[in-house]
Amino acid sequence: MGEIILDVRNQRTAFATGRGMLQAVDGVSFTLERGKTLGVVGESGSGKSVLSRSIMRLLPGTSMTGPGSQILLNGKDLTAMTENQLRRMRGPEMAIVFQDPMTALNPTLSIGKQIMEVLMFHLKMSKRDARAKAVDLLKAVGLPQPDVRVDQYPHQLSGGMRQRVAIAIAIACEPDLLIADEPTTALDVTVQAEILDLLQRMVRERNMAMILITHDMGVVAGRCDDVAVMYAGKIVEKAPVRSLFSETRMPYTAALLSSIPRVTDPPHRKLDAIEGRPPDLINPPPGCPFAPRCRHAEDACNRAVPELTGTADHQWACIKPLNTEAAA
């Protein structure tokens, strides 16, 4: 076992809405070791982005964190911290890269200033040192002509370059945990490959832990050690990446995998679509949240929410898991 950087225990995040409480993240627990990348996959509304914001403590005022929830980063509980304490954690211990690099950057400040700001606040660097370090960081993330670009503004850069700048800001204070929330969804496929390569290299070189949040099974397949699949606010399956693809247990994971169009398929193959829609998180069904759409569901599935079971490595939340002796 490596050093545990992040230990999320029974995280529950809800939002007050006009119709009642919406349970966006519903009892999520996992640990993450230094040097490892955890992929979190799910469709819209599965709670993956709320989970990332819950860890960063970047939630709006209408949100509520469950009483039993704990998020331990390097052993310190983030849920018990004041905003001032959190500010000192964000940057040196944890950082996030968002989906849209245009809105994540301040359009009125040069990119150099935005990197220097972090360095001067957290590391108390002088202006001159911070600028030199900013150029180094831009070089490290592969921005061409870093000494010229450092004085440019976000609108002068392409989407891929902006995402490189956002990564430079995130790694500026050498955080232990990097969260990348759909970092390449807004980018073209060739640029996506470059940015994912860059993130992987940064994690390796700086020995960080990374959570890579995505809706794309293809992105997690090549880039993660472990993968957690989310559905209706819960982790429904978690496994080392190879096991998830080859020994899939949770029918939702299997259905998701077979609904993906692949470049290796013959043209016009009929896709295995998942009929129906995810459940209403204000009035969730009493049993397994996937049961109404699951082709393997039985009466028992609708009675109680299945707990995560399995081995230390591979867990699933299903009473009728696939590819097991019990199911045969």
Place this chain on the structure above:
Amino acid sequence: MNAPTPNIDSFLSIDNLTVEYPLSRRAKVHAVTEFTAHVKRGETLGLVGESGCGKSSAARAVMQLPRPTSGSVRLDGQELTTLRGAALQHARRKFQMIFQDPIASLNPRQTIRDIVAAPLEIAGIGTKEEQTAKVAEMLDLVGINPDQAMERRPHEFSGGQCQRISIARALILSPELLVCDEAVSALDVSVQAQVLNLLEKLKGELGLTMLFISHDLAVVKHVSDRVAVMYLGKLCELADAETIYRKPVHPYTRTLLAAVPEPDPDALRDRVELIPGELPSPVNPPSGCRFRTRCPFATARCTDEVPAIREIAPGHTVACHHPLMEHSAA
């Protein structure tokens, strides 16, 4: 020199289509330059490329929204680029479009009945009762329960359902050509599969000809009979779907395919490295081959001479001085 075989039996003929957007008196964006493609009746042509490659501009030029700068678009023998006013409006019944954002493309203040009936209303077809009956039939066809949906408004539906409603609206005039511009890109993968299967089913049942634009190569492969790859306003390669994915010969096609993240941890990643750099500006595209600034195989000839589109195998055309087949064939 092999010129592409002229396709007399094509239902949709796009010839030398050029779309330019003026920026100032001198500068202009070269969005699409001399794009040529022919689509047979009942066939789906996929159009792929990254942002800024001109795929949406080309699709809109086919729709005459706006009219192309030059070139010809013929549908079932009729030249669309010279049609005006009422004649164009009448011809539009034969070609309809669905857009990327299903929610934004439906008027939030109208009921589903009025949204889907709008094309009939504009064309002046049928009485109110006949229109309503036709709307019900179309909603049924796309898998929406008409009794529950008719009097509701778009915000009460999910993205996938809104896209089904857009499809119903596009098909209500029984068009022969359906242009889909990133029609499933905003949808989650499970819903995307439902809509793709629906489009395939409708194409078969109604004998539609489709122009399917997407940045997603896997999605395009699923619905297309033939695929055209574009880069910076130019056609790079066009072939049947199977061939272009198995044996791409344009270096850009190969790069694009290699960059697709495959949902398989053991997938081999034989990456063709691009020359690092950014997409050149379509205001001042590179001379010669537009891909040469990032192409690992570029030579002086690529700078001096625009590669002509040539046919390297029946139905397989490519615009490249150094297609990747040459070393393997030698």
